[in-house]
Amino acid sequence: MAKDMTLLWGTGSVPCWRVMIMLEEKRLQGYDKKLLSFEKMEYKSQEVLDINPRGQLPSFKHGNIVVNESYGICFYLESQFKNQGTKLIPDDTDQQALMYQRMFEGPTFYDKVGAVVYYEYYVPEGERHDSAVKRNREALVTELNLWEGYLQKSSFTFYCLSYVAVQMCYFLIHRLSAQRYPKLGEYHARVKERPSVKASWPPYFVEGQEDWDTLKDI
Amino acid sequence: MAKDMTLLWGTGSVPCWRVMIMLEEKRLQGYDKKLLSFEKMEYKSQEVLDINPRGQLPSFKHGNIVVNESYGICFYLESQFKNQGTKLIPDDTDQQALMYQRMFEGPTFYDKVGAVVYYEYYVPEGERHDSAVKRNREALVTELNLWEGYLQKSSFTFYCLSYVAVQMCYFLIHRLSAQRYPKLGEYHARVKERPSVKASWPPYFVEGQEDWDTLKDI
Numbered sequence: 301m302a303k304d305m306t307l308l309w310g311t312g313s314v315p316c317w318r319v320m321i322m323l324e325e326k327r328l329q330g331y332d333k334k335l336l337s338f339e340k341m342e343y344k345s346q347e348v349l350d351i352n353p354r355g356q357l358p359s360f361k362h363g364n365i366v367v368n369e370s371y372g373i374c375f376y377l378e379s380q381f382k383n384q385g386t387k388l389i390p391d392d393t394d395q396q397a398l399m400y401q402r403m404f405e406g407p408t409f410y411d412k413v414g415a416v417v418y419y420e421y422y423v424p425e426g427e428r429h430d431s432a433v434k435r436n437r438e439a440l441v442t443e444l445n446l447w448e449g450y451l452q453k454s455s456f457t458f459y460c461l462s463y464v465a466v467q468m469c470y471f472l473i474h475r476l477s478a479q480r481y482p483k484l485g486e487y488h489a490r491v492k493e494r495p496s497v498k499a500s501w502p503p504y505f506v507e508g509q510e511d512w513d514t515l516k517d518i
Numbered sequence: 519m520a521k522d523m524t525l526l527w528g529t530g531s532v533p534c535w536r537v538m539i540m541l542e543e544k545r546l547q548g549y550d551k552k553l554l555s556f557e558k559m560e561y562k563s564q565e566v567l568d569i570n571p572r573g574q575l576p577s578f579k580h581g582n583i584v585v586n587e588s589y590g591i592c593f594y595l596e597s598q599f600k601n602q603g604t605k606l607i608p609d610d611t612d613q614q615a616l617m618y619q620r621m622f623e624g625p626t627f628y629d630k631v632g633a634v635v636y637y638e639y640y641v642p643e644g645e646r647h648d649s650a651v652k653r654n655r656e657a658l659v660t661e662l663n664l665w666e667g668y669l670q671k672s673s674f675t676f677y678c679l680s681y682v683a684v685q686m687c688y689f690l691i692h693r694l695s696a697q698r699y700p701k702l703g704e705y706h707a708r709v710k711e712r713p714s715v716k717a718s719w720p721p722y723f724v725e726g727q728e729d730w731d732t733l734k735d736i
Contacts, residue, residue: 365615369622404587
């Protein structure tokens with residue numbers, strides 16, 4: 301079934317991981333999977349540009365159909381393989397509304413963590429300011445507390461997980477304190493045992509995590 | 519039908535407008551619509567915070583169900599009112615894949631324009647740099663040319679429109695040159711005649727547009 305699917309991916313990328321979890325959940329193992337190097341800028345290679353003019357990963361092809369945006373790929377797969385593997389859009393109206401709400405809050409969550417973790421990567425040296433670092437960290441604390449509050453009210457189903465939870469793995473890997481954010485910690489502990497998450501765990505996160513402590517004091 | 523729906527909105531907001539176009543397309547006129555002031559920070563009022571802890575607009579309620587993220591609201595409405603008004607998710611696989619791809623490229627488009635238009639709003643005075651302004655403008659030109667290229671290959675159906683096209687109205691209102699971006703210009707000309715777009719046109723854009731020329735030279 302998945303023989304006619306190709307995923308070009310990079311290790312350490314949350315959007316790539318999201319797609320890989322989704323492919324596992326939809327029982328689409330056996331797809332053609334090619335790991336490209338961010339360091340060597342292989343995402344700007346002709347192979348990528350041929351299907352993705354943005355030169356970004358993931359880049360995904362199913363037969364002649366190309367979808368590259370990770371959320372787009374998730375929706376596309378759910379639509380094409382509705383009755384295969386895990387159902388990712390709940391039928392229940394309340395649950396579905398909550399899923400859509402949390403799912404589309406996901407990018408905000410990710411932006412806030414990115415503004416802290418990738419500050420030096422994205423902002424050229426001459427444009428960096430302590431005041432911006434402080435503001436970004438404060439915004440992230442607010443955001444984390446918001447999600448901590450969401451989890452106090454109701455646990456997320458796996459419907460949200462493939463979209464949002466992958467980010468939580470990522471945050472915890474960056475040494476976010478599970479003491480200070482116990483609900484996020486619990487959720488992470490549960491998510492990382494999910495077979496789809498285990499099967500797709502990017503090697504980068506295992507090898508490198510010793511050095512990553514950007515979120516330690518958040 | 520739409521009597522049990524409430525939309526709290528602000529004029530000039532692309533996400534709010536997106537939802538209003540969607541409500542028109544799904545023939546859900548007659549919903550309870552309350553215009554709040556950004557200037558007076560009414561988006562942080564208790565009325566908003568009661569349903570939206572982020573204190574943002576749009577905030578949307580249907581009966582007891584709350585969805586606030588604009589893309590989430592679009593998906594929710596399409597799911598609940600599938601057979602009413604315009605169908606917003608195409609059945610055809612190719613068309614659907616393309617819609618998901620463009621739809622989720624939309625936020626990147628919006629971010630790039632936002633980085634130019636709102637630079638002074640978001641970046642405190644002491645942290646502003648000409649180098650950043652230059653970089654943001656160049657990134658926007660690249661992005662605009664990408665979409666111009668998309669439109670050269672195939673016109674968007676209305677499927678994409680409610681998600682993406684509202685941004686194009688916005689860009690053109692900010693005096694983006696239809697000479698330099700003729701396909702975007704054509705698309706805008708078509709979109710603004712759509713009854714749903716006309717019916718929901720935010721008053722802010724009519725009154726204020728004389729002064730807006732941030733995108734004039736892009």
